[in-house]
Amino acid sequence: MEWTPTRAAGLARLAEFLPYAGRAYADRRNLDLGPADRSNVSALSPWLRRRLITEEEVIAAVLGRHSAAAAEKFIQEVAWRTYWKGWLELRPGTLERFNAERIALKAALERDRGLAARFARATDGATGIACFDAWVEELRSLGWIHNHARMWFASVWIFTLGLPWQLGADFFYKHLLDADPASNTLSWRWVAGLHTQGKHYLARAENIARNTAGRFAPYGQLNEAALPLAEAEPPLPAAPLAAAQRHDGGPCALLLTEEDLHPESWDLAGEVRAIAMLPSASVAVPDSPAARFSVGALDDAAARVVAHFGVPCMKVAAADLPTWLAGRGLSTLITAQAPAGLIRWQLDDLAVRLAAGGAQLIEQRRAWDDLLWPRATAGFFKLKTSLPAVIARLVLDPAQPRLL
Ligand SMILES: Cc1cc2nc3c(=O)[nH]c(=O)nc-3n(C[C@H](O)[C@H](O)[C@H](O)COP(=O)(O)OP(=O)(O)OC[C@H]3O[C@@H](n4cnc5c(N)ncnc54)[C@H](O)[C@@H]3O)c2cc1C
Missing domain, CATH: 1.25.40 (Serine Threonine Protein Phosphatase 5, Tetratricopeptide repeat)
Structure with a gap:
């Protein structure tokens, strides 16, 4: 593949x-x-x-x-x-909390030698659990592992190796071609027993043996009796979704981000006069398959969008976008709504700065999401x-x- x-x-x-x-x-x-x-x-x-x-x-x-x-x-x-x-x-606060915990645990790795050694054995694929070590190799070399392997991996990480789930989610996020704040963070929480509280996912040797075509049989190596994790404060209740924004016509500029790279199917009412693209916000390991996929995907979208709208596309850092927009005599910048994550946080800041200069950022939500x-x-x-x-x-x- x-x-x-x-x-x-x-x-x-x-x-x-x-x-x-x-x-x-x-x-x-x-x-x-x-x-x-x-x-x-x-x-x-x-x-x-x-x-x-x-x-x-x-x-x-x-x-x-x-x-x-x-x-x-x-x-x-x-x-x-x-x-x-x-x-x-x-519940975007769940991602913010994960991020804070992830940063604190990275700092703990500097202080806690035992934790650091166990973490290194896991991420080097040197645990001695053949299936787990093979998945680490696959993740590092290809940037992708099967869904069932992700479930087993997360479960072994948490319940057999006794490592914090946040560090596992961080490890996945830096290597996966499909690294996604929602699917990744919440799937790790689900395996841990924090999403459906009290209900965790336990990897069992028999299940792994049956579903890996005879490749692995980790009998006696897994903790198959662990209890779910618990957290002092469960996530806040769901807040209502803000109404979707919409551009009703007139000249505008488009902003492409890696959250949505098919602007040809955006439901656009305006007349596109200029196109900017936010540089990748990927935190993938440098020169990894995931890092290359991220950059390549943006390049592909840039080429397509130029052909589709007949307007040049240039990479512009978020901080420079207000000046870029004003320099083109435009006051409306349209983009696809970015879900919770790094791009979302950049756009929140951008919206405030554009508004201060009398311009506007319109984030259109796809009907599927809406x-x-x-x-x-x-x-x-x-x-x-x-x-x-x-x-x-x-x-x-x-x-x-x-x-x-
Ligand atoms: C611990 C853990 C971490 C994960 N991290 C990510 C991540 O960072 N990014 C990511 O995209 N997916 C993540 N997943 C979900 C899933 O493993 C991948 O989307 C996946 O392996 C898709 O393989 P596929 O394209 O062959 O899926 P298929 O089985 O062919 O399914 C078709 C499509 O459905 C969606 N899909 C299928 N299963 C899931 C699922 N469980 N959750 C969300 N979407 C799904 C995907 O878009 C997939 O391409 C994670 C799952 C686990 C258990």
């Missing part, structure tokens, strides 16, 4: 995977056949994460090939990404049950699938 950071490569992988996205996926998705065989899962997450390809077009393509019943499981999995995003959008994020108030079930109604609004136009 090769992850080339272009929309064309994402669409090609989607086309290749389509025949398997129906019942075959539902039956076999939990198998981790190893890096040489990813035929039973889509491996689309690096492209979906940045919206080089969108949820709507993936689902439309799958429904063009399979019945809704056969594709149900695959569509629900795609919706897990939306669920995690929505959940965090309604309809589904408010359903992420508690567990996945509520969002899952609203999927059929949302998908019924999907126009299955292969050229540009969209939600009405």
